[in-house]
Amino acid sequence: MHRACFFDLLPVELLHTLFSYFLAHEILFTFSDINDYVNSVLLAYTAYRVNFESIGRNYFDLICRRIRPEQIILLKLSDNKDTPGLSELFFSRFQIAQFTQLRSITLIEIELESMQSIFSKLHKLNKLRSLSFNVDLIREKYPTRTSQYPNISNKINLRLLNAYSRILPRLTHLYLHSGDVLQSIPLLHLYYLKLDKCTLDELEIIVRNAPQLQSLNICLEFDTLKSDVSLISSHLTQLNLTINKLTSINETFRSFQTPFWLEEKRWFVAYQNKWLYSIHHSHINVMNDFSQTSTFSTAPNVIVERNPVHKLSKTQHLYISLNRDKLWFNPSDYKLADIREIEITSETTDILRQIKDYQFKQIHKLDITIFKEPKNPLDMFEQLLYLFPCIEHLTIYALADITIDHMLFIIEKFKHLRNVSFCDRCSSSTETVIYDNQKLISQITWRLTDDNFTCRIFNSPAHSESYGIHWWIGPEVSVSHAITYY
16 A cells, blocks of 8 residues: 555654654554555554553454554553453463563553463563552452352462562552552662552651652551651652541641741642642642532632532533432533533432433443332333433443343443443342353344453452443454453
8 A cells, every 4th residue: 555645754753753642542543554654654663552441442452453562662451340351352462571672561450360470471571660550459250159269369469579579679660559568679760659558667668768769659557647757758859648547637737837848848738528638839829629618728828719510611520419309400500511421320210301301422431320220221221322322431330130131232222332331239140141151142132242342240359249240342353252250
C-alpha cells in the first residue's frame, strides 16, 4: 500500500515525538494503515505505553497483533471486573521475559497464576524502574463448590519478599499496599514512593533506606502525632499524607499550624466530615463544597462556595441516590450534556418510570443499584435499554439470583456493551451452567462466540458463595476464552 500524504514528509523523529503523547491502542487505531511509510515507523517504534485497564477487547486484540513485546516500555495489566481474565489471555500469547525494554509495570487485581508467572521472571528485566502492585487485591481461582485451595497468603508473601529483594533496589518509582516489606531492602535509587498502609516506625526506617526519596504518597496508621512528622518530610519536595486511626483530630490539625508547614512549606490542610486533606497553595482562597457541614482549614482567608449541582458545567460523572422520602430526580433541572457516567441508587425501580420520557444517549457508563428486587427483571432491562441505548460499561445490583437468561438478554440487547457486571448472588444452577457449559453459552446467543469473551465469577472473601459475574466482551474473534472462579 502506498498513498501519498503529508505524513510522508515528516521525519521519523517527529512522528516518534507525536506518538509519545498517546497510549499504544490510540497510536495503532489512529495511524495504522495510513500508508507504508507510517506502517514502517509504527513497526520500528520502541516506546509503546500499553494500558489495559478498562480497555475494549478490540483494542486489546489490536495491540497483541501489532506490537512485539520488546517495543513496550510501560505495561498496565488488570483483571478487575472491567477486564476479567485479561492477564491469562495476555500471557497465553507472550511471556514476561520477552519484555526486555520494559521500564514500568502496574498490576491491578491480578490473578494469582499470572502474578506468580510475572514475579518469577521480573528480576530479569534490567531496565525496569517502576512497579505498582497491591498484594491484598490478588484474585485466587477456585470453584465455590470445593475447598481445594487453602489460604496461601503466607506462601505468596514469602515468594514476593524474595522477588522484592532482587527487584526493588534498582527502582525509582514504587507503589505497594504495605510498607512492612521495605524495612530490610535498600532503596538507593527510589525517587517516588506510594504506600496504602504504613506505621510511623516503618516509615522512619524506609526513609533512611531511601536517601534519594523526593515524593511520598502515604497513609500513616497511628493513634497520635507524638512524633515529629516534619523531620521525616524535611527533604521531600512533594508529600501527600493520609492519616488513619486518629484519636484526636484537634491535635493533628494543630500540628499543621506550625511555621514549618504554614511559612516554610506553605502546606495547608482542611478538615471536613472526618476527612483531613491538603489544599494546593494556588487554591487556598476558594474551596467548592456541596455539603452543609463546616469546613476547617489552616489556609488564610478561605472562602467556601456552596454551589447547587445543577449549575455545574463540564461535570462528567453524576451520582443519584434516591429514597422514598427524598425529592424525585428531574433531568430537566440539570445540565447533563457533558455527563458520561451515571450511578443510580434507589429503593425501587420507580426512578426509571420517573425519567421514562428521556433518553441519555451520551451516557457510556451506568452503575445501578435497586434495593427491592423488581417483579419482572426483563421489564427493568427494557427500560434501561431505552433510557441508556449507548451503554458500554454496565454494573447492576438488583436481583437476588441472577440467571443465564437475564445475563444473555442484557448482552444481546445492549449493542455497544464492552463489559457488564451482575453484582448479586449467583445461584448454584447458574454457576453450573457457566462453569460446565462454556460452549453452550456461545451456541445460544449470536453476540458471543467461543473466542470473543471472558467471564469470571467473583467470590466473597468471607463466604463460599459467589457474589458477582463479570463479562468482558469483544466484537471480534480472538483467543479462546476461559471461565474460572475467584
